[in-house]
Amino acid sequence: xxxxxxxxxxxxxxxxxxxxxxxxxxxxxxxxxxxxxxxxxxxxxxxxxxxxxxxxxxxxxxxxxxxxxxxxxxxxxxxxxxxxxxxxxxxxxxxxxxxxxxxxxxxxxxxxxxxxxxxxxxxxxxxxxxxxxxxxxxxxxxxxxxxxxxxxxxxxxxxxxxxxxxxxxxxxxxxxxxxxxxxxxxxxxxxxxxxxxxxxxxxxxxxxxxxxxxxxxxxxxxxxxxxxxxxxxxxxxxxxxxxxxxxxxxxxxxxx
Numbered sequence: 001x002x003x004x005x006x007x008x009x010x011x012x013x014x015x016x017x018x019x020x021x022x023x024x025x026x027x028x029x030x031x032x033x034x035x036x037x038x039x040x041x042x043x044x045x046x047x048x049x050x051x052x053x054x055x056x057x058x059x060x061x062x063x064x065x066x067x068x069x070x071x072x073x074x075x076x077x078x079x080x081x082x083x084x085x086x087x088x089x090x091x092x093x094x095x096x097x098x099x100x101x102x103x104x105x106x107x108x109x110x111x112x113x114x115x116x117x118x119x120x121x122x123x124x125x126x127x128x129x130x131x132x133x134x135x136x137x138x139x140x141x142x143x144x145x146x147x148x149x150x151x152x153x154x155x156x157x158x159x160x161x162x163x164x165x166x167x168x169x170x171x172x173x174x175x176x177x178x179x180x181x182x183x184x185x186x187x188x189x190x191x192x193x194x195x196x197x198x199x200x201x202x203x204x205x206x207x208x209x210x211x212x213x214x215x216x217x218x219x220x221x222x223x224x225x226x227x228x229x230x231x232x233x234x235x236x237x238x239x240x241x242x243x244x245x246x247x248x249x250x251x252x253x254x255x256x
């Protein structure tokens with residue numbers, strides 16, 4: 001009896017909220033959507049922002065690039081170590097550590113604090129190019145990513161691609177959110193590059209923080225609102241096709 005209760009509890013336990021694009025892949029499946037979970041949870045947000053916040057504050061206060069780099073690097077390492085000690089997932093923290101390490105390395109080697117932000121410029125520009133190419137070939141990049149996470153096509157790639165691209169409402173939704181993210185990445189560059197060129201490290205660091213996690217949260221929330229309904233209808237159509245296919249397969253041997 002206890003085993004049955006345990007199984008029932010596991011079946012009724014709420015699914016763990018997904019983060020990043022996986023949260024959009026889950027859109028329309030149920031009513032559970034958390035912006036905080038989608039951007040990595042409270043702890044993930046704090047951990048991702050702290051090294052950058054420490055960098056800009058410490059550099060403004062001391063103008064000592066060497067001390068600023070060492071302190072920011074030490075903080076990023078401590079965050080990973082704490083997660084290891086607590087036996088928690090370190091993948092997100094490790095990814096953040098690598099990104100921070102690249103930024104700090106460029107600032108250190110160049111001797112200019114503003115180069116801490118160069119890696120962000122490159123990644124934002126790369127995302128813009130990739131997403132523009134995806135729109136040019138009529139395979140919206142955000143839609144491709146969401147559908148890949150959602151259904152993981154291991155075979156019949158063309159059928160998988162055609163399956164969601166032929167749904168006009170879903171395709172339009174994916175196109176809209178792709179343009180939304182292109183706009184986000186472009187806006188970051190438009191605002192931040194002039195600050196970089198004029199070496200305004202304080203303002204550059206501030207805008208980087210403001211246009212980082214907060215803008216990410218806003219973009220993923222708007223993306224959810226755009227995608228949820230058409231993706232829900234698409235899921236229902238998929239289930240109907242699967243049901244029809246299953247019934248047809250069962251009926252064939254019986255008729256013989």
